[in-house]
Amino acid sequence: MSSLQNAATPRVCAEPEVKVPVLSVRAIDKRFKTKSGDEIHALNKISVDLADGEFVSVLGPSGCGKTTLLKILAGIVPPSGGTLLYRGTAISGPQAGMGVVFQSSVLLPWWTVLDNVLLPIRVLKLDLTSYRQKARELLRLVGLEGFENSYPGELSGGMQQRAAIVRGLIHDPGILLMDEPFGALDAMTRERMNVELQRIWLSTRKTVFFITHSVSEAVFLSDRVLVMSARPGSLVENVRVSFPRPRNADLMSTAEFGDLTRHLRHVLGGSGAVHD
Amino acid sequence: MTKAIASSNRASFVVVVLVSLGAGLLIWQLAVSFTHIPSYILPSPKSVWAALADGLTRSPTERASFWFHLIDTLRATVFGFLIGATLGIFFAACMAEYWLVEVAALPYVVGLQSLPKVAIAPLLVIWLGYGSGSKVAMAAVLTLFPVLINAMAGFRSTPRDRLELMSALNASRLQVFRYIRFPGALPMIFAGLNIGIVYAMLGTIVSEFTGAQRGMGVIMTQMQSVSDTAGVFAALVVLGCTGYVLISIMRLAQRWAVFWSESTRREIDQ
């Protein structure tokens, strides 16, 4: 009986390899025209696949095109070349079922935190009353309990960013695109948020595309870490991180964790950046 | 402590304003007493006060009462303002949303903008007669432009990151307008409305000068024709106070609608 189960397990595990990626970009190129008439080559032939339920982090020097890549994945910035595939079909615009957390929090100053967080519900015309309860729970999870009726102008930068994270999660999107969501947080809060994010991810198994400047954060959270080169951004590294989950803070002091972060820092150094 | 400073500032503010007003009245009275300026050029503060009291204490049904005329002027100002503001915001929204509308409207906007708009008052009287219609129309026309121009600028200046946020949610054009563009443009719209309310009253008075049966402009023309300068002064005081009340109401509305804006907060603090 137990041997039968064991025999079945490898086949189940092998399945994701065969599956069509949820989101993939093929040979994406992006050039910006600046106001002065120059051309900026931001992304150079980038190809990435995001498998269903995979947590992928991206590291890279400032200005290398990480945000641009995220916006292309979200369908809000058109690429100059290449194709964007959603579950195997070419698409050219935003898809329902994606949640985006932008690098700046982009909260609307005329709404309370609660109303801001419920924006996706309003736009998607879902039932407001039932999601209000969920919004309160998520706000509590990120430590914003008691600030539901505050206005964004009354919050600190880090609190605003946490509210923006809740807004990205509220409609339960299958794909979550996050652009340095913890950038404005202190080290303690950041660690707590990392643990929370992992917990949410473990219970929902969303596909996550996560931009960060912290090598250890990337390794701690991810199934896979990508490294981009300085502009024009291209992929220079793609490593699988297979530490068992749930991971906790002790992992960070292990030798394997150290080896991996050292390797990534080395790659980043070679790509023209100085990192933590 | 900040509160104490603010309130002491407020107290000295009131004192300075009152002293300044008193000094002005005193100089006025002295000028009338010690020079020989005839009273049909510069009436004394006392005679203006008397004319004011007389005009305000009469029954509103009498033609010599200020109330009889003020009610009409006020009604035309408010209706004209509401119509002009609504149209201004509506046109601005259409022009900001649809390129075709903007380009098609451009020659008219530019043409009308360079025209001194009160100059069309005689035309409006020909078209709409001596009743309230021409007054309301004049007030509406004068309100329309500052509101239109400011609202356009407001709709246009929507930050790109807010548009990207909505785009990521696949929001419809109407949703973007309702949740993002319109509220974001409110500070600019109110800047236009604050100018608009002053212009609305201006338009009403000018229209009454041109030809009307009732209104502060009408009673002022009548007083002018019999050289009742004190009466004209009194009417100006009434208009000034009315304007002040209208502007204050606008400020209150602004404070209520755009409480979240930095510029509103700064304006209210001072």
Ligand SMILES: Nc1ncnc2c1ncn2[C@@H]1O[C@H](COP(=O)(O)OP(=O)(O)OP(=O)(O)O)[C@@H](O)[C@H]1O
């Ligand atoms: N709308 C735009 N117009 C012109 N140039 C742009 C635009 N958006 C981005 N760029 C350019 O593209 C390059 C990549 O920008 P991007 O924001 O993707 O960098 P990033 O990797 O996210 O940087 P950071 O880590 O500092 O956030 C930059 O050189 C930037 O100047």
Ligand SMILES: [Mg+2]
């Ligand atoms: Mg960025």
